[in-house]
Amino acid sequence: MSRSAGDKVPTMVDVARRAGVSPSTVSYAMTGSRPISEATRQRIQQAMVDLGYRPNVFARGLKSKRSHIIAVLFPKNERGMNLGSMEYIFGASDHAQDRGYHLLLWTSGADALDDLAGLAQQGLVDGVLLMEVRLKDPRIEVLRNSELIFTMLGQNADPGELDYVDTDFDQCARLAVEHLAGLGHRHLGFVHQDAATIASGRGNAIRLRDGMLRAAREAGVALTALTCQSHTDGGRKAFAELLAADPRTTAVIAFNEQATPGLMAAAVAGGRRIPEDFSVVCVDMPAQAALMTTPTMTTVGPVAADMGKAAAEMLIRRIEGQQLGAPSQMLFDGELVVRASSGPAPEPR
Amino acid sequence: MSRSAGDKVPTMVDVARRAGVSPSTVSYAMTGSRPISEATRQRIQQAMVDLGYRPNVFARGLKSKRSHIIAVLFPKNERGMNLGSMEYIFGASDHAQDRGYHLLLWTSGADALDDLAGLAQQGLVDGVLLMEVRLKDPRIEVLRNSELIFTMLGQNADPGELDYVDTDFDQCARLAVEHLAGLGHRHLGFVHQDAATIASGRGNAIRLRDGMLRAAREAGVALTALTCQSHTDGGRKAFAELLAADPRTTAVIAFNEQATPGLMAAAVAGGRRIPEDFSVVCVDMPAQAALMTTPTMTTVGPVAADMGKAAAEMLIRRIEGQQLGAPSQMLFDGELVVRASSGPAPEPR
DNA sequence: CTGAAAGCGCTTACAG
DNA sequence: CTGAAAGCGCTTACAG
Numbered sequence: 173m174s175r176s177a178g179d180k181v182p183t184m185v186d187v188a189r190r191a192g193v194s195p196s197t198v199s200y201a202m203t204g205s206r207p208i209s210e211a212t213r214q215r216i217q218q219a220m221v222d223l224g225y226r227p228n229v230f231a232r233g234l235k236s237k238r239s240h241i242i243a244v245l246f247p248k249n250e251r252g253m254n255l256g257s258m259e260y261i262f263g264a265s266d267h268a269q270d271r272g273y274h275l276l277l278w279t280s281g282a283d284a285l286d287d288l289a290g291l292a293q294q295g296l297v298d299g300v301l302l303m304e305v306r307l308k309d310p311r312i313e314v315l316r317n318s319e320l321i322f323t324m325l326g327q328n329a330d331p332g333e334l335d336y337v338d339t340d341f342d343q344c345a346r347l348a349v350e351h352l353a354g355l356g357h358r359h360l361g362f363v364h365q366d367a368a369t370i371a372s373g374r375g376n377a378i379r380l381r382d383g384m385l386r387a388a389r390e391a392g393v394a395l396t397a398l399t400c401q402s403h404t405d406g407g408r409k410a411f412a413e414l415l416a417a418d419p420r421t422t423a424v425i426a427f428n429e430q431a432t433p434g435l436m437a438a439a440v441a442g443g444r445r446i447p448e449d450f451s452v453v454c455v456d457m458p459a460q461a462a463l464m465t466t467p468t469m470t471t472v473g474p475v476a477a478d479m480g481k482a483a484a485e486m487l488i489r490r491i492e493g494q495q496l497g498a499p500s501q502m503l504f505d506g507e508l509v510v511r512a513s514s515g516p517a518p519e520p521r
Numbered sequence: 522m523s524r525s526a527g528d529k530v531p532t533m534v535d536v537a538r539r540a541g542v543s544p545s546t547v548s549y550a551m552t553g554s555r556p557i558s559e560a561t562r563q564r565i566q567q568a569m570v571d572l573g574y575r576p577n578v579f580a581r582g583l584k585s586k587r588s589h590i591i592a593v594l595f596p597k598n599e600r601g602m603n604l605g606s607m608e609y610i611f612g613a614s615d616h617a618q619d620r621g622y623h624l625l626l627w628t629s630g631a632d633a634l635d636d637l638a639g640l641a642q643q644g645l646v647d648g649v650l651l652m653e654v655r656l657k658d659p660r661i662e663v664l665r666n667s668e669l670i671f672t673m674l675g676q677n678a679d680p681g682e683l684d685y686v687d688t689d690f691d692q693c694a695r696l697a698v699e700h701l702a703g704l705g706h707r708h709l710g711f712v713h714q715d716a717a718t719i720a721s722g723r724g725n726a727i728r729l730r731d732g733m734l735r736a737a738r739e740a741g742v743a744l745t746a747l748t749c750q751s752h753t754d755g756g757r758k759a760f761a762e763l764l765a766a767d768p769r770t771t772a773v774i775a776f777n778e779q780a781t782p783g784l785m786a787a788a789v790a791g792g793r794r795i796p797e798d799f800s801v802v803c804v805d806m807p808a809q810a811a812l813m814t815t816p817t818m819t820t821v822g823p824v825a826a827d828m829g830k831a832a833a834e835m836l837i838r839r840i841e842g843q844q845l846g847a848p849s850q851m852l853f854d855g856e857l858v859v860r861a862s863s864g865p866a867p868e869p870r
Numbered sequence: 871c872t873g874a875a876a877g878c879g880c881t882t883a884c885a886g
Numbered sequence: 887c888t889g890a891a892a893g894c895g896c897t898t899a900c901a902g
Contacts, residue, residue, distance in 0.1 A: 184880065195880080196880095200888085203881075208888085212888085224638075226643050227879085228644055229644060230579045230581075230879080231579075231878070231879030234580050242721035266628055269628065274645065275628075276626070277593075279611055293575045294575050295530070404812055430813065434814075464813075545875090548873085556871065581895080583879065
């Protein structure tokens with residue numbers, strides 16, 4: 173099984189010779205595409221182990237048109253880097269590896285459509301995981317034309333027959349609002365992403381805001397929704413705007429990781445203790461980040477790694493033809509993790 | 522150039538026919554491995570554009586033993602996920618793509634040596650970028666045996682002839698200590714990673730601590746070095762230990778992203794304003810994280826994306842035979858970015 | 871400066 | 887249940 177430097181890498185012919193069968197029989201034993209007697213299968217198996225045989229990916233791919241490689245399209249400039257995206261990617265990667273697939277990381281911008289067409293055409297990848305999906309996403313057209321199989325993490329405006337895995341933003345909104353309403357808060361704020369990001373067609377921000385407004389209505393609480401620049405100062409400004417809009421605000425739900433520290437700092441600077449006087453809940457903030465804020469952050473959101481895993485599984489099923497016809501579309505429920513940033517509403521003064 | 526669904530993907534034979542040359546001439550024009558007349562080259566180029574030709578990766582790989590794929594080995598369980606690692610990876614990815622290479626993300630644990638041997642043997646990748654390198658790293662032996670080309674991000678105990686890109690921790694230590702000493706601080710703390718991590722052979726923590734002690738000696742200031750659990754409570758405890766060890770401590774240098782918020786919170790809880798009474802400097806904290814602390818964090822460290830890029834370039838040169846013989850070994854200087862967490866030492870009381 | 875041909879290591883109809 | 891043979895789309899000695 174272990175070979176030292178210099179030994180030739182064994183081929184299927186070597187395995188066949190050692191097992192006393194023809195190369196094609198070895199191939200059939202591997203692909204399972206026709207029945208092999210148990211005895212023969214055993215001998216082949218043993219020969220493979222003895223020689224430490226691994227099939228050559230290129231020969232296999234050349235003939236079978238299957239690479240066992242999937243690409244994850246993560247245009248890194250979109251939102252800057254964040255731990256959440258990383259968790260998706262690693263969830264997908266782990267699962268792909270378990271299923272015998274490799275994961276190719278593709279970081280070209282979402283506008284590099286020629287590059288994408290090239291990737292599709294080389295035959296290098298069997299399928300694609302599309303991240304940072306916009307409501308109107310030109311990559312979808314390219315992938316369709318190239319007949320490349322793909323699964324979206326997120327949704328475009330009209331997913332129709334397309335496969336996707338997405339967060340159930342309505343449910344997340346409800347979870348967050350009900351948590352705060354249950355603690356007695358009657359005047360909430362919702363701080364989401366900056367106007368430019370939303371305008372550029374990142375669908376989740378829009379769906380989440382609509383969900384928040386609906387959930388607040390249902391829970392019978394007031395909710396002020398604001399856009400917010402994605403940095404510390406943006407968060408500061410958002411806090412000021414929020415209080416200007418509704419001075420009775422005692423809690424905020426934020427969907428803006430970069431702005432949240434500034435928002436909290438502004439609250440503290442304004443004489444509010446968190447959570448005694450003011451509660452903060454974040455949507456889709458990774459646990460690791462939630463443990464680094466002071467106080468630690470109450471969060472609502474699905475487990476990103478699970479979503480990445482589900483997307484990878486969905487894609488692989490489609491590639492292997494186990495999922496034909498009907499689209500697979502999956503919404504993930506968020507979980508509420510109560511930490512130290514949310515608490516009972518203060519007594520009205 | 523654009524082809525709609527159903528059209529056959531053009532091959533080299535199609536290009537050759539259209540250009541009125543033999544397939545081999547097309548190949549030579551692409552690889553550049555023998556001279557081609559300018560006229561012929563033009564016709565071939567035009568034919569490729571007309572047909573939207575892209576070489577089949579598998580056919581190429583099968584013959585040439587070159588895949589133009591490099592793998593980045595990032596055993597994600599090692600340190601948990603962090604933005605810094607992500608920046609290395611994306612820096613490497615961008616550069617690989619610019620150089621015509623694909624990047625495969627390999628997230629198996631560092632102990633999955635059989636998997637690694639398999640990867641090496643399949644011939645799928647031309648080379649490997651090794652992350653999270655330990656002082657004694659068994660992966661190195663596996664890669665050597667398989668004769669796979671690799672570059673380390675970090676160093677093992679005895680890099681010898683191996684290629685690597687690493688942070689110049691001595692220089693970073695000096696930068697941090699001199700910054701604080703220059704601000705009048707005479708009693709510093711150094712809070713690094715937890716004892717288990719260091720004992721497991723993560724080399725950088727050890728090198729950094731030694732560098733800190735040396736730099737402090739040279740600058741004529743006292744420095745208390747501590748290990749610290751990588752979470753908020755660890756940071757709290759570290760602050761207490763630090764003051765117990767040297768009550769005159771007025772500044773701390775931390776190499777522990779997860780613990781830093783706790784450390785700062787403990788300082789504030791202990792009645793110290795940052796930076797008026799107590800300064801904090803972090804080593805190797807990504808800018809994005811540094812902007813999220815309150816106050817924003819003064820940092821020392823190299824630009825991770827640049828290191829990833831340099832490592833990718835080093836690897837590709839080695840793969841393409843532009844770098845023969847002598848090892849490429851490169852240390853990156855850190856930069857000091859002064860933000861709001863460090864300031865002049867307080868008046869002694 | 872260019873062509874014809876062999877072959878990389880598999881998979882998969884075709885045949886028995 | 888198994889084998890012999892063709893061929894996937896390139897690269898690269900060999901030949902001119």
